[in-house]
Amino acid sequence: MKTLTHLLQSYSDTAVAVSPDGWSAFAHLLASRQPVRIAAFTGEHSADRSGLWNDFTARCQGVDLRRFRAIPPEPDLACTNRMVDFLRECQADMVVALGGGSVMDAAKAAYLSMQTNASVESFFGVNQYSDKNSRRLDTVVCFPTTSGTGSEVTPYSNIVDRDAQVKRLISEPAIIPEHAFVLPEYTSGLPRRITLATGCDALAHLIEGFLNVGADGNDSLANERALAGIELVTRHLPAALVDTGGRAEMALAATLGGMVIRHKSTGLPHLCSFSWFGRIEHGLAAIMLLPECWRYYLGNPAVRDRTMQLNAIFPGATPEEVIAACRSFLDTCGVPARLRDVPGLDQELLETTARSAGLNRMKLELAPRPVDPDNSYQVLLNILRRC
Numbered sequence: 001m002k003t004l005t006h007l008l009q010s011y012s013d014t015a016v017a018v019s020p021d022g023w024s025a026f027a028h029l030l031a032s033r034q035p036v037r038i039a040a041f042t043g044e045h046s047a048d049r050s051g052l053w054n055d056f057t058a059r060c061q062g063v064d065l066r067r068f069r070a071i072p073p074e075p076d077l078a079c080t081n082r083m084v085d086f087l088r089e090c091q092a093d094m095v096v097a098l099g100g101g102s103v104m105d106a107a108k109a110a111y112l113s114m115q116t117n118a119s120v121e122s123f124f125g126v127n128q129y130s131d132k133n134s135r136r137l138d139t140v141v142c143f144p145t146t147s148g149t150g151s152e153v154t155p156y157s158n159i160v161d162r163d164a165q166v167k168r169l170i171s172e173p174a175i176i177p178e179h180a181f182v183l184p185e186y187t188s189g190l191p192r193r194i195t196l197a198t199g200c201d202a203l204a205h206l207i208e209g210f211l212n213v214g215a216d217g218n219d220s221l222a223n224e225r226a227l228a229g230i231e232l233v234t235r236h237l238p239a240a241l242v243d244t245g246g247r248a249e250m251a252l253a254a255t256l257g258g259m260v261i262r263h264k265s266t267g268l269p270h271l272c273s274f275s276w277f278g279r280i281e282h283g284l285a286a287i288m289l290l291p292e293c294w295r296y297y298l299g300n301p302a303v304r305d306r307t308m309q310l311n312a313i314f315p316g317a318t319p320e321e322v323i324a325a326c327r328s329f330l331d332t333c334g335v336p337a338r339l340r341d342v343p344g345l346d347q348e349l350l351e352t353t354a355r356s357a358g359l360n361r362m363k364l365e366l367a368p369r370p371v372d373p374d375n376s377y378q379v380l381l382n383i384l385r386r387c
Contacts, residue, residue, distance in 0.1 A: 004252060007225050011259050013176045014153040018252070022181040026059060029141070029179055037064040039092035041083065041107040043071055043099045046145055050186040052098055056143070066090040071099065074167075074277050075106040076160035080120045083110035096141045100198065101149030105157040107140045108175040112157075120159060124168040126362070133174075142180045147187055147240075147250040148198025148283055150205060150258020152180035160277055166356065167274040176262070184251035192241055193281070196333060199237045199250055201283030204290055205257035206230045207326070209264040210310070211294065211368045213302040219263035226264075227309075229256035234313055234329055241333060267367045268293040271357050272380060279344040287335060288342075291327045292386045295320070296379070300369040339387045354380035 008016050017025030038060060047053040047069075057065060068086045071079060083106060087095065097107035113120045115137050116129060123129060129137075142152035151157075157170040190198075209215075210226035232253035236246030266286075272293075273285035297303040298319050307319040314325035331337065339345045358364065358376035365371070371379050 004228060004256075007221060007228055007256060007259075008252070010221060011153065013173075013262065014178060014180050016153065016180045016182060016255060018182045019184060019248070022183045023055075023059065026181050030060070030063075033094060035063055035092070035094035037066065037090060037092040038094045038096055039087055039090050040065060040067045041071060041095070041097045041099065041103055041110075041140075042067065042069045043073075043103050043145075044069055046100065047098045050145060050189070052143065052145060052183070052186040056096075056098060066092060071103050071106050073100075073102050074160050075102050076162050077120055078162075080106050080110045080113070080159055083107070084113045084120070087111065087114040094141060095138070096143065098143040098145060100144065100146035100194075101151045101158075101201075104140065104142050104144065104149070104151035104177075105159065108151070108177070109157040109159055109170055111140050112137065112170070112172065112175050120170075121161070121168070123170045123172060124159075124161075126171045127173070128170070129172050130174045137174045139175060139177045139179075142177045143186075144180070144182060144251070144254070145186055146190065146194060146198040147184070147247070147254040148201035150202065150254050150256070150261070152177055152182070153255055153258040154262050156261075158274075165275065167277050169274075180255070182251050182255055184248040187247050187251060189243065192243075195237075195240050195243075195250075196335070197281035197283040198254070199233060199240065199283070199333075200287035200330075200335060202250070202254040202257045203230065203233045203237075204269055204283065204286040205261045205266060206233065206253065207290060207294075207310075208266040208269060208286075209257070209260035211297060211303055211306055212264040212267060212366075213300070213306055213368055214366065215264040222260050222263045225256045226260045227313075229253040229260065230310070230313055232256070237333060265363075265366065267363070268296070268357075268371070268380070268383065271360055271363045272353050272384065275353055275356055276345065276349070279349075280342050284335060284342075287330060288339060289383075289387055291323050292383050294323050294326075295386075296383055297368040303368045339384070350384040351381060354378075354384060 206229040236249035239246035269289035316322035
């Protein structure tokens with residue numbers, strides 16, 4: 001297996017700088033671009049509590065720094081529209097996001113909208129900008145402060161559509177950040193709940209991408225990145241949960257996960273969890289759905305073979321035992337065993353989820369074991385009931 005440094009630096013879409021070299025790399029970027037004004041997006045409190053905001057401002061001396069900090073954990077269209085107005089008002093020549101996946105996703109969507117003079121919702125879907133335009137856009141400079149989504153290296157932005165009561169996805173290569181600064185020291189002290197949810201999101205990305213056997217040809221290093229990331233999570237998430245170490249490794253795992261799903265998309269667990277915002281953390285939802293979706297995937301012989309490549313991490317003599325070992329790892333981390341253990345995830349919601357998820361023909365047909373859209377309701381409902 002390639003070294004972690006090689007797996008990170010060989011990613012062609014984003015220049016990733018990692019501690020202890022992160023701040024010096026950012027200084028080099030400032031020196032080369034010489035921005036007059038920076039628009040900075042943060043969450044409401046996290047960048048201040050971690051010390052990142054103070055350290056960032058100290059390195060931006062002489063630059064007109066404008067801050068937007070009213071980004072909630074589940075940003076919606078109203079929030080991104082306010083962000084677009086902010087960008088139009090301040091006319092910055094560099095846009096920076098310092099926060100978790102929600103902050104980065106919202107910043108990417110807002111900057112896309114601002115530069116194109118088109119609404120955020122017009123970009124929901126796949127390649128809605130790049131299929132119609134050749135103009136290269138500026139991208140958000142990212143400082144991730146949690147270790148989960150990997151948004152700092154992906155073309156994805158998830159935004160809540162409150163009218164439809166679902167998260168909507170922008171998949172657009174034009175918004176992949178050109179620069180990401182991964183500084184794990186600013187994730188120390190995160191609450192256990194956030195550490196668990198984001199760590200589970202990273203693990204779901206890594207495993208879902210690894211199992212996506214139909215997309216193997218998209219990137220020659222994606223599976224190596226996935227294996228390296230899965231090993232990092234299983235070794236270091238337990239320590240990160242009690243804040244005794246593992247933060248640096250979890251940050252790298254999350255970034256690797258983003259690199260994986262850039263080329264090998266997530267499958268049914270992510271598809272089915274998009275309408276559960278506000279009820280359960282996204283990462284927990286995806287990882288709780290994963291084992292039963294994975295068992296469904298075993299109907300594809302190629303997935304059975306791929307699963308056995310994980311038996312050094314999740315010991316098992318059969319694919320079913322590998323999945324059981326993965327679930328045992330989740331148990332040790334405190335992931336709830338069943339959806340029924342989570343308030344608000346009732347039978348009515350599961351039926352609605354099976355029905356709405358079935359409308360995404362592309363996700364269904366590209367799953368590691370494809371789902372016939374005409375029969376998807378019963379297939380998905382059976383999976384959800386077993387969860």
